[in-house]
Amino acid sequence: MKKLSAILMACAMAVSMLTGCGSSNESQDNTKETEPVEVNVTALKGPTAMGMVSLMDDVDNGKVDSENYKFTIAASIDEVTPAISQGETDIAAVPANVASVLYNKLEGGVQVLAVNTLGVLYIVENGDTVQSAADLKGKTIYASGKGATPEYALNYILQQNGLDPAADVTIEWKSEHSECVAALAQDPSGIAMLPQPFVTTAQMKNPDLRVALDLTEEWDKVQEDAQEPGALLTGVVVVRTEFAKENPEAVSDFLERYKASVDFVNENVDEAAQLVGQYDIVTAEVAQTAIPECNIVCITGDEMQEKLSGYLSVLNDQNPEAVGGKLPDDDFYYTGE
Template identity: 30%
Template sequence: MKRAFASILASAMMLFALAGCSGGGETTTNETQDPAPEGSSQATEPVTISVGVPTAPPALPVLHMMDAQLLGENVTIDLNVWNAPEELLAMVQGGEHDMYAFPLTVVSTLYNKGLDVRLMNVNTWGVTYFLTTDPDFTTWSDLAGKTVYIPLQSSPPDALTQYFLNEAGLTVGEDVEVIYASTAEVASLLASGQAEYATLIEPQVTSAMNQNSEIRRALSFEEEWQRVTGTDTMIPNAGFGTTQAFIDENPDLVAQFQEAYAESVQWVLDNPAEAAALAEEYLDMNAAVVEAAIPNMGLTFKSAQDARGELDTFYQLLHDFDPSMIGGAMPDDGLYYEG
């Protein structure tokens, strides 16, 4: 089960790709205009925050922060879209970016490899489903002798799918054949009827179901997670992070970003049509698909400290399954932003 570090990064990061919803990489800059209220902690000197995001759920609140000018007149958000694993890794290693949307497996792996990353919050939860066109399928044990398509080896959906299969007494490669592909490819295979069983994430779940009425959400990973862990917790998937160096240099700005991001997560949930329009405007994503998927995107804000219980459970399960998926060890307290 050991896999190379680069492979881990490639798989986990590519989970965020929104197939068919984005027109490719781009940089979008927004300079806020409204004056800061008296007594606020907003920057008094011009500041540019370079933010790395994928075209995926964690980016949507940032778009609202830009559009609503939540950081004040002196703060410019320079939005940089990463579409390939090496792009995000380069952002972190290059030190020219300030904040990032991270898959949780990636931020843990980078931290355990000694990079200066800190997790500020968890914002995306439980976006994974097991889909099928088989009307008789009811449980994991029904997959004996079947072929399952999974978006990207070593990703959290891969780890959890294999965990659930193993818990049902099935061994991948012996009882079940697994075929790995990109998220876009899995969605396309499902929609065309070439794949009968697949693990998939939102918003591709919604997109595939819109294209093929025979596809159904057979299993919610959220419900399966709660069943096997005996808890009522959600599965944490992705969050926003920064570096300790940036926190030390800009403590008030980081705290302000955290507060504005929390506000904007709720705004996206309350205003899906407007949020989808921003996604199309800034990121060239398909507004109709994004709007339909937002209720199932699992957008919920928790600070990293408040999410420690869910994070510890998540990381422990992955560590027990394959330690390399989180960088070889359970992350210690240093990973988590304390603001």
């Protein structure tokens, strides 16, 4: 009997050891690090790209090995939207309303990760004729961003000040902001709508150029009595929905690193300006003056949804096509869940 008990105990110990080995192997498998994935990121020349320069520099200097990042800086939104639609870029900085247009066009194919730029649009002129939005009546305005935030923001402010954008002003649309700067240089009485940092670029070429109107302030004025006032937003960061579902860790990694990059740029203007010049976004001299005026942010979560949904509602009321025909559903706003 004692011999049988000893045999049974030995068998139990053997089973226990085998089970322990199995658990150990499973634990090792479960803690195995995921392989880095390719993350293609596209930013537009201007504040959206400026906010990413610290992250781009870290990648180029081999300080990032969590994911394999590849950055592209585009001069025009026309280069960005096809890249998203065709899956050639995974994460992209786009005008706020374009994010909604893409969401509707791609049937939920993109989600917004963060608001990255607040209002940066200004009316500038060589003279001293524009003191209010109403003073733009009869003027010719050089502008870039047709079909995106600049056009809809300008139209909304003009309309709220009693002007018909199609009849009371002449808007000469350029494909890039730099073309507006060039047009101003050739027109002594010229007026333009420009974002930072292009305002600074233009003023460096022509010190007499005056900031006549801050469109963020003009927007706030006409929104004062609104039931749910919306802020003027310039840009957001979007991710392809399919990429986000397949690579949540990569999205989380990007957001963490992008926020750190934005903080670095805002807190270390001199160093950031050198990086902006290094990446040929604008010159370091321009960036040093412009960065504090660019309203570069990284707003995520509930605050992102509150600000962006309010802004898109204003555009939708003005022209549903500005947001792609209808307001996006709640799944447009990335939650990480």
